[in-house]
Amino acid sequence: MTAREAVSVVVLLALVVLVLWAMRAGWNHRRRRTEGLVGELPPVPADLGGALAGPFDAVYVSTTRAGDWLDRVVAQDLGVRSQARVSVHESGVLVARSGTRDVFIPAAALRGVGNAPGIAGKVVGNDGLVVLTWRPVPTDDRGLDTGLRPKHAADGPALVAAATALINRTSLTEPDGTAADGRTNDGTKEKS
Template sequence: MAKDVPLIILASLALLIFALMLFGWYSRKRRQAHIGLPVAPPAGLADTDLRFTGKYVATTVAGDQLNRINVHGLGFRGNCLLEVHPDGIVVSRAGSPDLWLARSEVRGVSRATWTIDRVVENNGLQVIEWNLDGTAVDSYFRMDDPEPCERALDGVVGNERQSQ
């Protein structure tokens, strides 16, 4: 029985840590409840050849790379497909509804080296800076072929490339 005490203590500690992580996740979602739903892509959107695959990394509050947006499924990483259209960008994420980033809501396109829980080579992340229902946010992507994607985003969105 005495040999089981350390095991019980470690298991209890692990359970406590997991419970605190879960509490923190749901607390963040409650604090971000004021952020509205992302817009779905418009119906009848024309096909485009400007399609780029990669990884969706995170969406954070603009300028705060450690403040992840957790609401509306934006808190989970996964594979993605960016479709660049003249009027905006469609972000298709595995397991989540598609997002429509209208050209009028996109504030800029830039590059970054890190964001919450992800560090890559210098300027290895592409950042789309946009407004989500009045809240300025930054979405981070790790694209499979970043240069053509960046040219398409710059060309359609009409923003100057910025380094971060």
């Protein structure tokens, strides 16, 4: 190897190390920036209550700020893509992930569920992802979107239906039949 080739190899290796360092620094910066959005993840309760649906095999894709499918949240390992088993219970939605901590979304924190063609880390098209919108921190009005890719196509609608039923069940908390958002039992808005 000539001196010129040796210098080229050293420069190339230095560039690779620099790029890897920059990627790691960027990930750590994003983690620090998103810690306030998450706080401590809700613990998985000892008694989840009755199972409403699942478990479904899925891929936990990522969690983003609600309404911004590219603003990935990495605090509390929410940026780690993993295989998962998703189940809906009376107390909330459990995303049991392989290789990292589980995500439990309490029924009271769940704000919405639907389908999307993509979220940070995965674009599948045709609304192939199930997205759960929730608020882990009560002071954050915006909340988070958690994207899941069910392994079997038929599991997506079943997961959406079960999470929607859970939201409807927990929103009817007032004795007069109105929810905190002013909806009545039939889903219409109460007149003011």
